Amino acid sequence: MGLPPTGIFGGTFNPVHVGHVRAAIEVAEALGLGAVEFVPAARPPHKCGGPLLDFALRLRLCRLAVAGIPGFSVNAMEAERPGPSYTCETLAALAGVRPGEDFCFIMGMGDLLHLGQWKEGFGLGRQAHLAVHAREGLGLAAFTAFLAANGPAMDATPTSDPAVWSLPGGRRLTFVPIARLDVSASDIRERWRQQKRIHGLVSEAVLRELKNHADALEAGWGRPESEAIPGTPSCKAT
Known part of the structure; x- marks a missing residue:
């Protein structure tokens, strides 16, 4: 076998x-x-x-x-x-x-x-x-x-x-069949852009690493909405 x-x-x-x-x-x-x-x-x-x-x-x-x-x-x-x-x-x-x-x-x-x-x-x-x-x-x-x-x-x-x-x-x-967990990466990205908490959606270790790379997140996901340049549209998840 x-x-x-x-x-x-x-x-x-x-x-x-x-x-x-x-x-x-x-x-x-x-x-x-x-x-x-x-x-x-x-x-x-x-x-x-x-x-x-x-x-x-x-x-x-x-x-x-x-x-x-x-x-x-x-x-x-x-x-x-x-x-x-x-x-x-x-x-x-x-x-x-x-x-x-x-x-x-x-x-x-x-x-x-x-x-x-x-x-x-x-x-x-x-x-x-x-x-x-x-x-x-x-x-x-x-x-x-x-x-x-x-x-x-x-x-x-x-x-x-x-x-x-x-x-x-x-x-x-x-x-x-698995336990239903309605968690999506696009929702996490959108929450980050809106400066909402993503605790519980990612592990604590992942959360710490994300916080340590704020510049990389902005470059990859777009600028948080409160920091967006006035007059420009916010970047939405796809």
């Missing part, structure tokens, strides 16, 4: 927050993953020109967020890869340097619903197991409706369990 899969949790993490960490923990426990690696995107293709902290700071925040959680780590591989950070290329690179290891790519329901817009998105199940966690009120009904329409394009076939679909190569696509 082989080792359990390693969870790969990719994302912009702008910033990483408690919702990210809690989702990863619950998926890892539900599926018996051997470890989870957060993989921040260096150049996310869907965020071009958007409000984004630099990669080095987002990487440091992720390391602070998972510090002390058994089996959790941060993979900085995207820093060394040219061009946009496409998930299919990340998984291919992992397979190239760690042959024989099983991976499980973790995503939210919102990601699954837009998978057809990702580069080779419907082919991700040929590279790794896929774990989809509930997000923003989207649960098993949305999961099964999506697969009813798109399962053939993904080479996914249903099993006796509506939350589990078979993928090529003995892999599985699994829906994981």
Whole structure:
């Protein structure tokens, strides 16, 4: 019997927050993953020109967020890869340097619903197991409706369990219900611009690091509203 899969949790993490960490923990426990690696995107293709902290700071925040959680780590591989950070290329690179290891790519329901817009998105199940966690009120009904329409394009076939679909190569696509935490990075950025507290939305270690890099936050997210130059529009999150 082989080792359990390693969870790969990719994302912009702008910033990483408690919702990210809690989702990863619950998926890892539900599926018996051997470890989870957060993989921040260096150049996310869907965020071009958007409000984004630099990669080095987002990487440091992720390391602070998972510090002390058994089996959790941060993979900085995207820093060394040219061009946009496409998930299919990340998984291919992992397979190239760690042959024989099983991976499980973790995503939210919102990601699954837009998978057809990702580069080779419907082919991700040929590279790794896929774990989809509930997000923003989207649960098993949305999961099964999506697969009813798109399962053939993904080479996914249903099993006796509506939350589990078979993928090529003995892999599985699994829906994981998790505790609902309506925390979003865009809301955190907006609260910061409005100079509202973000305590409880990020860990204390992440909060301290954000406070220590106020200039970087202003450069990446825009100037706080009370400090905005008169007569100029405030920068809104996307």
